[in-house]
Amino acid sequence: MLLTQTTTPEDVKALDRAELPLLCGEIRHAILESSAAVGGHVAPNLGVVELTVALHRVFNSPIDKIVFDVSHQTYAHKALTGRAYTYIDPERFGEASGFANPDESEHDLFAMGHTSTSVSLGCGLAHARDLAGDSYNVITIIGDGSLSGGLAFEGFNNAAELDSNLIIIVNDNDQSIAENHGGLYRNLAELRTSNGTCERNVFRAMGLDYRYLDAGNDVLALVDTLQELRNIDHPIVLHVSTAKGKGFEPAQSDPERWHHVGPFDMATGRKLCPGHPSEPAPRTYADITGEALSAAIERDPQVVGITAATPYIMGFTPELRAAAGKQFVDVGIAEEHAVTFATALARSGAKPVFGVYGTFLQRAYDELWHDLCLNDAPATILVFGASIFGTTSETHLSFFDISMLGGLPNMHYLAPACMEEYLSMLSWSLDHREHPVAIRVPGIGLVSRPDLAPAEDTDYSTVRYNVVRQGRDVAVLALGDFFELGERVANRLTAEYGIEATLVNPRFATELNREFLDSLAAEHRVVVTLEDGILDGGWGERVACYLACTPVRTRTFGIAKGFPDRYDPNELLAQNGMTVENMAAEAVRLLNE
Amino acid sequence: MLLTQTTTPEDVKALDRAELPLLCGEIRHAILESSAAVGGHVAPNLGVVELTVALHRVFNSPIDKIVFDVSHQTYAHKALTGRAYTYIDPERFGEASGFANPDESEHDLFAMGHTSTSVSLGCGLAHARDLAGDSYNVITIIGDGSLSGGLAFEGFNNAAELDSNLIIIVNDNDQSIAENHGGLYRNLAELRTSNGTCERNVFRAMGLDYRYLDAGNDVLALVDTLQELRNIDHPIVLHVSTAKGKGFEPAQSDPERWHHVGPFDMATGRKLCPGHPSEPAPRTYADITGEALSAAIERDPQVVGITAATPYIMGFTPELRAAAGKQFVDVGIAEEHAVTFATALARSGAKPVFGVYGTFLQRAYDELWHDLCLNDAPATILVFGASIFGTTSETHLSFFDISMLGGLPNMHYLAPACMEEYLSMLSWSLDHREHPVAIRVPGIGLVSRPDLAPAEDTDYSTVRYNVVRQGRDVAVLALGDFFELGERVANRLTAEYGIEATLVNPRFATELNREFLDSLAAEHRVVVTLEDGILDGGWGERVACYLACTPVRTRTFGIAKGFPDRYDPNELLAQNGMTVENMAAEAVRLLNE
Incomplete structure (x- = not known):
């Protein structure tokens, strides 16, 4: 297997040219097999296998800088930069992040998952290079779907002012997650059918040099074209036509449903519901x-x-x-x-x-x-x-x-x-x-x-919290989908501590029911808030602030702000003190202080 | 004076065609005279006088919908829709808002001041019209400077999908607030010099019909062109070339400095410092x-x-x-x-x-x-x-x-x-x-x-509040530019109530110095926070929340969220209880509770 021996960009460069298509086939198979087991962004990744191999054949990452927009299509890139295990070793399927991640590799320059950022990032990389007097290549890849985001346009507009190297690859598979929308896409279609020669050209109109390559899934053609663009002294758009879902018929014929999927059967393309392979997905x-x-x-x-x-x-x-x-x-x-x-x-x-x-x-x-x-x-x-x-x-x-x-x-x-x-x-x-x-x-x-949701209570034009259970001493205000978690806290207060807590479904996530909060003080000394979100600027903070000038003590439960990655939600709750046991105990501690 | 009798769009339509240039001259003079007295967006407004008169000559506002991007260039529009007083009556100079304002007139469809929104708004107006089966015109005006904002591009891209009337007027004065930046502007220049005929055309490339008019300050030419576009059955871009600052030499020759100005001398163009006409502006x-x-x-x-x-x-x-x-x-x-x-x-x-x-x-x-x-x-x-x-x-x-x-x-x-x-x-x-x-x-x-700002204390990498004065019972935490306001509260607590309050410069607007806050409780029973911003999600709320599960009472002072318009800042402070007297009294009230 070539892939097991091709673990770095240097290895890609050392292969015989004739081996490149074989490598692409192996990568495609590995992506499919691992995605079938653990799910993933199947269609986007299958489309850019050849482009990715060609990039690592021609350019010298991480000295040359390669930025993938959205970065959900970096599986081939990851496989060729030391992380093939996550696609070929069943024990390690899904181990690498599904997105670019600088903590994993110096070849991943930014953590990212939102669209339309790569051209602006490329402008910044190129400008930093020029300030430092360096001369490496900066290559940004952006999908056609991402082009409609305004930030992408701001990036293109500014890229045209750069007077140095920047290679912007438009990976055009004629498909956003669903179908594309907007006049821009008529132009892309015209460019594709005219082999890049038509008069209307949105990239040229924005002041950028432009080149078209129809054979976006032909690794050798890509290598040749990129070789010509390497070290170019000005910004250029390379528009390549690729097939989303390439090489896997179900994904190629229905790329919307195959944009991101859970586990599936590789032979039939039938999607499996994790945990219950034989049952249909639950209603949502x-x-x-x-x-x-x-x-x-x-x-x-x-x-x-x-x-x-x-x-x-x-x-x-x-x-x-x-x-x-x-x-x-x-x-x-x-x-x-x-x-x-x-x-x-x-x-x-x-x-x-x-x-x-x-x-x-x-x-x-x-x-x-x-x-x-x-x-x-x-x-x-x-x-x-x-x-x-x-x-x-x-x-x-x-x-x-x-x-x-x-x-x-x-x-x-x-x-x-x-x-x-x-x-x-x-x-x-x-x-x-x-x-x-x-x-x-x-x-x-x-x-x-x-x-x-009582049928007689369907007017939400004034802020009114719903008191589900009236009690005393402690009030549990549990917002939205954490209501049931709050209910369990209230139940535990009764069962463990003999406290008949008031239980409230606040319904309004940013506004205060001041009359209700004012009335609380008469029979409550402790308020506990729960929310399924960050604490900073959240709902509980607002409640706590309102009550902070009264004798009522308030303890807010929610998530500390931060960027947890691929976390277990229940562990995250526990880390933030949001177990039923701890929340009840905290209420009692405050009550007894 | 024509302007005094031309107070509505109907009046504009009733004028002799030959009177239109005279009306434009009067409007221009009125804008200059009122702006010289009270300041304003001089250059942008001078450039679109003719365009505005032509719009109200041809279209039937408010049935036809006219949307000005940014809307800081709506002075002529305001003058022709019942608000000429604000430009011709010295007693009422500056009375109308400097931006579109639906509370002033049914001809102002949206309150707005940020750029690049008008095309998206036009798409929404047109779509609503089509859903309702109506047939009026929708006209959006967008300046060249606003085109570089990503939202504008998103709007253009979506406008191209509309299969009904939408007239997008690109008001091109070859100038943002400062000079323009980006490849797009090379295309606009090429379009201007080729009289709209060059091959590269960013609007056509995005799928839009396109027309160019060089005579953007010729009211009769504008009337004729708009007349032809009226009731068009598809989206079209009308690109007009106008002169920012038109008719006032200082503004025309230096539109950046004349984009928005305070009062000035009309004869010389010399800017006056309000209140001290003879002195130079203070350092900022x-x-x-x-x-x-x-x-x-x-x-x-x-x-x-x-x-x-x-x-x-x-x-x-x-x-x-x-x-x-x-x-x-x-x-x-x-x-x-x-x-x-x-x-x-x-x-x-x-x-x-x-x-x-x-x-x-x-x-x-x-x-x-x-x-x-x-x-x-x-x-x-x-x-x-x-x-x-x-x-x-x-x-x-x-x-x-x-x-x-x-x-x-x-x-x-x-x-x-x-x-x-x-x-x-x-x-x-x-x-x-x-x-x-x-x-x-x-x-x-x-x-x-x-x-x-002691010279030895210049490391801000850890969150540490600066205790400017150590006291007891009450702590006044006054953020940023409201520090001196807080200092006055602390001084009043001493002078009026004999309380030696602790006075703190927190320095960090979103982070808590937990050790400091924990230590407060030993000798303080009341904390007062001040900030120059909204309370919801603000800094004081965070402090209050942190202290809400301790015996310390916290009272936060800041601004209730809302959209106050053309307010007096000191009145706004008073409305929010932020007089020195009230803040000190509140602290004492809480201390004695």
């Missing part, structure tokens, strides 16, 4: 969101679903998208546009619902502040994955959302404790015309608790 | 920043100043920029790129310093989180204007910064109390290689207090 908040929104769209021509290239997170399958017509808009990877677009829709009487992962909503902080909230536009934002039980990669942590949204005026941020409450809030929000509303979709799997 | 934090950074640049080839189109806020005059050469980079209006670019520079051993207004840094929230902080890149961010004494327009409030940055791991956010401490922190930060550092440049004018 995505499913019920897609169903509820599709029904609303059918009922009301003003309802518009919006996604920034991730329709599946809100349950919008290709079928539901087609059925929704103009009432479902995929803006491509462009969260900023999504929020500003939703602002104008909402101000014009429409009822936009933008569904987005918490981690990607970060891109639109200013648009939330300056467009949506300043204009008090009654749009709905559904924040998915906002939980320590969401993605556990440091690059995609989504539990900073309360801290991020907490400073925005005018917005309600609702945190439902169960699916019934979530659907009730979503339904209310569609018809609410006063303020922007964001909903923190629970991150720990569907929980049915009809008792928490 | 911009001045000392420019001096300190220029010296560092001369000393150390790795220091790089970065601006996103606002070099003057960090004191970089055209002369200092020229002297810095490659060590000063203006990325254009592109805050996202600036942060990601700085990340790569810092990770490559360079020492980037990005100076930015707090309100514009919001654009880069995700890049701060995902690029800078996740990669722990030792860049420096100088946050200017972050104070209630900064810009008082609701669109540009810059005192949300602590709340915004407080959730970011790895970053130190320093809040100096005076100029000596600021310079000490800046100097330390340049050589600090561990973490990203942001510095909250004081917002209330240069304060010299050498006593607060």
